[in-house]
Amino acid sequence: MTPGWITTTLLDNETPGGWAVARSREGFLHDDNGPLFPREWLKRQDLSVLAEHGIGYLDGEPMYLLELDRPGDVQGCRWQGLRGFMLQDDHQLYKVLGYAAQIGTWAREHRFCGSCGQAMVQVPRERAMFCQACDLRSYPRISPSMIVLITRGDEILLARSPRFVTGVYSTLAGFAEPGESAEDCLIREVREEVQVEVKNIQYMGSQCWPFPHSMMLGFHAEYAGGDIVPQADEIEDAQWFNIHQLPPLPASRSIARYLIDLYVARRLGHAEPVLPG
Numbered sequence: 416m417t418p419g420w421i422t423t424t425l426l427d428n429e430t431p432g433g434w435a436v437a438r439s440r441e442g443f444l445h446d447d448n449g450p451l452f453p454r455e456w457l458k459r460q461d462l463s464v465l466a467e468h469g470i471g472y473l474d475g476e477p478m479y480l481l482e483l484d485r486p487g488d489v490q491g492c493r494w495q496g497l498r499g500f501m502l503q504d505d506h507q508l509y510k511v512l513g514y515a516a517q518i519g520t521w522a523r524e525h526r527f528c529g530s531c532g533q534a535m536v537q538v539p540r541e542r543a544m545f546c547q548a549c550d551l552r553s554y555p556r557i558s559p560s561m562i563v564l565i566t567r568g569d570e571i572l573l574a575r576s577p578r579f580v581t582g583v584y585s586t587l588a589g590f591a592e593p594g595e596s597a598e599d600c601l602i603r604e605v606r607e608e609v610q611v612e613v614k615n616i617q618y619m620g621s622q623c624w625p626f627p628h629s630m631m632l633g634f635h636a637e638y639a640g641g642d643i644v645p646q647a648d649e650i651e652d653a654q655w656f657n658i659h660q661l662p663p664l665p666a667s668r669s670i671a672r673y674l675i676d677l678y679v680a681r682r683l684g685h686a687e688p689v690l691p692g
């Protein structure tokens with residue numbers, strides 16, 4: 416048995432057995448033992464399955480995803496979103512579900528060819544959907560997104576979007592657009608969201624963010640000029656916060672929190688945090 420979680424395209428849907436998770440727009444099906452069920456048992460429940468994908472091996476056991484058309488009722492079971500699992504302690508389970516969620520979103524959105532409209536089929540041993548009518552291959556979508564902590568000595572620039580939990584402030588973030596480098600994106604997003612200029616841009620690390628398919632590229636930048644002007648509709652408020660008086664911050668598993676904690680730790684000479692995967 417190989418311990419841990421290994422994603423793979425080697426599983427085949429015709430081979431019975433293994434474990435499975437069921438996902439719908441309501442999140443993952445779970446009971447008191449969690450969201451992993453014996454696959455053959457799960458397939459006997461009255462669930463409307465849109466797609467089935469072998470996603471990996473968990474502690475040596477094959478793991479499958481059942482992507483559902485709608486959340487069904489299974490006795491003794493409930494539904495919980497991926498964010499709820501992220502906030503729990505089991506990091507490995509969150510990685511399994513995060514991967515399942517990204518494959519599920521892609522499988523749901525690529526049942527038909529985006530070029531000619533015909534039904535697509537899974538490619539064996541490759542994470543791809545294939546159109547036999549026009550040869551188009553579609554791979555899981557990953558959206559590069561930039562995230563940056565802007566600092567000015569003991570102050571850090573944090574903002575809140577109207578979508579955030581009440582009171583929480585975070586670093587600035589945004590999706591890369593065609594034609595941009597990560598640095599171009601960073602400079603544009605910072606200008607758009609707060610009208611501030613930055614300098615000394617430094618890459619700090621990256622994180623998969625499966626909500627629904629972002630790849631977060633994390634940066635630190637120093638303030639170079641301009642007064643904060645929050646972008647209408649997108650940014651509810653943005654402020655400089657002293658590192659000794661910070662507002663409620665994002666979840667500890669986010670790269671946003673890591674960028675903030677790392678800067679504060681370095682400033683205060685404390686032990687540095689580890690970037691969550």
Ligand SMILES: NC(=O)c1ccc[n+]([C@@H]2O[C@H](COP(=O)([O-])OP(=O)(O)OC[C@H]3O[C@@H](n4cnc5c(N)ncnc54)[C@H](O)[C@@H]3O)[C@@H](O)[C@H]2O)c1
Nearest residue numbers: 558560562588589590591624626627629631669670671672
């Ligand atoms: N892990 C973290 O710590 C962390 C922290 C903050 C933001 N994020 C993530 O970063 C991503 C970008 O942040 P944001 O929401 O501020 O982005 P943003 O500032 O670019 O604004 C969001 C808007 O971008 C557009 N959009 C949506 N999906 C897109 C895509 N795939 N490509 C291009 N444009 C798209 C939509 O109009 C949406 O309203 C989001 O997925 C967000 O969840 C992660």
Ligand SMILES: [Mg+2]
Nearest residue numbers: 587588589608
């Ligand atoms: Mg943004």
Ligand SMILES: [Zn+2]
Nearest residue numbers: 528531546549
């Ligand atoms: Zn096609």
